[in-house]
Amino acid sequence: MNSLQLILTKLRYFGPAWVFASLNIIVGTWVLYIPQVRSKLAIDDAQLGIALFCFALGTLVMIPLSSLIIDRIGVGKTTFFAIVVFSLLFLIPLLMPTYLTLCISLFLVGLSGCLTDISMNALVSDIEQEDTIHIMSASHGFFSLGGVIGAGIGSLIIDYFEVPIMHMLCAVIFVILTNLIIFKAYFDIKGSASKKKKESYDLSLIRPLLGLTIIAFLIMGSEGAIEHWSKLYLQDVIKVTSEKISGFGFVAFSATMTLGRFLGDAISKRFGSLAIIVGGCVLSILGFSAVLASQLVISIFGFGLVGLGFSVIIPELFRLAGKTNGISAAQGISFVAGFGYLGFLLSPPLLGFLSKIDSLQLSFIALLVATSIAMIITFFLKKKEA
Template structure:
């Protein structure tokens, strides 16, 4: 919890961490009104799926150009501008008068969130290098905390009874706190890096990190989408326990991220990725036992194991020799988001054609590959 105390006691560290929370407050507030938007615009699930594709498209469009913009503006200013853009864009989907405006609004929201995601992770990487402090994992814990804040906001739905007004309140909260604290990071620029000519040797570590990011965030997406269905259909859990798998996963994800920085400082970023993968493997074994309570414990272990991996990948990716921190972070973010968005869809076909249990067997196998790849990466670092 050292990094959490650091964030809460020093505005230099709280300021970028609040950006992490802000992104998920905005996205989470949009997410709770998806059914309302669907009903308001009179669209079916297929139409909604296409609209959500534009959200993903906005994210992917910005990834190739984000690093150049961040380097030109300076990572601190880029983060501040990114959160302003994301806040304004978050209003558009809930104000959309028709389906086409909804697609456009989601595209802008995706672009804003994608850009801010790269900027804020690069910002934390730079502050860590400058101050020799570890707080990347705890910053991702604040991202999870932002989701909790958005979830608690769902209790205001019937009180406010206006989705756009609800989002406006969320935007005001995000912007006011960021305005107060942004001066603590807006001046920061990335340290110059002595670039090396492109070579497979230079790219190989990033490629391995990207594959790990793809697998782990794909696994996160699968837990979000299917943990409840697994407990219902495979474990035959009572209705009151169907949501407990995702709850256990989310709570341990948040807790693990607040604890991760201290462990990383003690054993190193590569070893903690290996440790996280090992814990997640045990979790998948518990889930695949299919016994309800063991499966719930398994989801908790997967959350704990996965919690420390993605923050460490950003930390490692931002410090690869010969590569700008923004480019390294952008690559990790791009592959990770690809996994989060594509993985659950691909595995969904497996679940439909065979069984949901097979999707978790595949996720177990992929997590074992993550452990093997991490151990090989560690061996080459020695």
């Protein structure tokens, strides 16, 4: 719990961690309204998958630009401006009257979301190295906490909002105001990217980062899929009709991910990154098996178990990428995140098409297989390290 204590007692650490939470407060609120957006525009799962593909496409376009922006204006300034723009842009998708405009708006949101994600991770990585501390996992815990706030509290109050945009507007105002209070704690941090010799963003980086990039591709793809499809899974496969209850899958996923990430830094220091990535994959495989049982309580428990397993994987991948020799934190993280976002890019339409072929149950079987492959690759990396 030492990392959590550090974050809660020093604004220099809490400021960046709250950006993590802010990002997922907005996304968690959006997730609640995905079924309504689908119904409003009269689209099927495959079309919804393509719309989510546009969101991820925006992230992919921003990846090669993110380290350049961070290097030019500094990691602290980039982090603050990116979260503000991201929050404001996410008001647009809920207002779009046509499928085409929905896709365009999600692409724009994806651009700012990617920049926020990479800059905040680079910010924490730089602070870790400057202060010789471990707060990456706990910072990702705040990301998951944001999901609990956005989707969890949002599920409880959703009936009080007659139109989705009012709910989202409240979330946006809350996020921007809270960040305005604390942003000065990290705003002037330049980051390692501005101190090191500029390196080209090219495929020569794939050799030292190969294993990490493949795991990120599989796990971030699965994580994004759960975020966008868990509520529809409970509605379409388990036949849950309540708007509140159908959001509990993602709430359970976010809650256990929060817990795991708050504990993750201490576990990482004791067992090492690769060991806990293997353990996380094992827990997630068991969780997906429970989800596929298609019984309400067991499936919600399964989502929670997957969240606990996933909680430690991405923070450790980013930690390892940020410490790779000869590569700046911003560049290492952006490269690994790039492959992760590529997985995120492919998973929404893939799950949509698999759902159209059979059902969302087939889609979640694919996520089970992806997690199993990630575990096997980690075994090879651990053997190589030994």
